[in-house]
Amino acid sequence: MSVLPILEFPDPRLRTKAAPVTVFDDALKQFVADMFETMYDANGVGLAATQVNVHQRVLVADMSEERNQPLALINAQILEKDGAQVYQEGCLSFPGIYADVTRALHVKVKAQDVDGNQIVVEAEGPLAVCIQHEMDHLDGKVFVDYLSPLKRSMLLKRMDKQRKQAAEA
Numbered sequence: 001m002s003v004l005p006i007l008e009f010p011d012p013r014l015r016t017k018a019a020p021v022t023v024f025d026d027a028l029k030q031f032v033a034d035m036f037e038t039m040y041d042a043n044g045v046g047l048a049a050t051q052v053n054v055h056q057r058v059l060v061a062d063m064s065e066e067r068n069q070p071l072a073l074i075n076a077q078i079l080e081k082d083g084a085q086v087y088q089e090g091c092l093s094f095p096g097i098y099a100d101v102t103r104a105l106h107v108k109v110k111a112q113d114v115d116g117n118q119i120v121v122e123a124e125g126p127l128a129v130c131i132q133h134e135m136d137h138l139d140g141k142v143f144v145d146y147l148s149p150l151k152r153s154m155l156l157k158r159m160d161k162q163r164k165q166a167a168e169a
């Protein structure tokens with residue numbers, strides 16, 4: 001297994017729309033394992049293939065404290081969503097910044113597992129946020145797209161500043 005490099009905003013490759021997965025082979029299993037390793041290594045709760053510059057509809061998540069509830073969704077599609085929640089989101093492609101985003105409270109998602117079997121997942125609360133956030137990545141969308149232009153530019157400036165400070169340290 002290997003830790004993959006994560007693209008950081010404003011890398012234009014984060015705007016790529018991912019294609020459906022059609023081949024469920026050992027290479028896909030290896031890729032999903034690498035995505036989990038990359039997410040855990042970065043202390044993230046979710047990761048979309050887009051973020052590691054692979055433009056296929058694969059996402060992984062694990063919201064558990066113990067880091068023992070891995071969920072991999074391939075070709076995920078939202079069947080139903082309802083309610084609303086505001087949750088403070090972060091993103092491995094936006095190191096050090098967080099912002100409140102409003103999303104559906106509950107989602108019902110149809111997807112495939114690594115073997116290509118159809119699965120249906122219902123999620124509420126933080127896991128529902130995570131799935132919606134990662135599905136957005138696969139469509140080339142990022143969480144700051146939901147913010148007002150003012151709020152967005154403030155946060156991006158903060159991210160730049162932190163990056164410069166980290167580079168100087």
Ligand code: ZN
Pocket residue numbers: 090091092093133134137
């Ligand atoms: Zn993200």
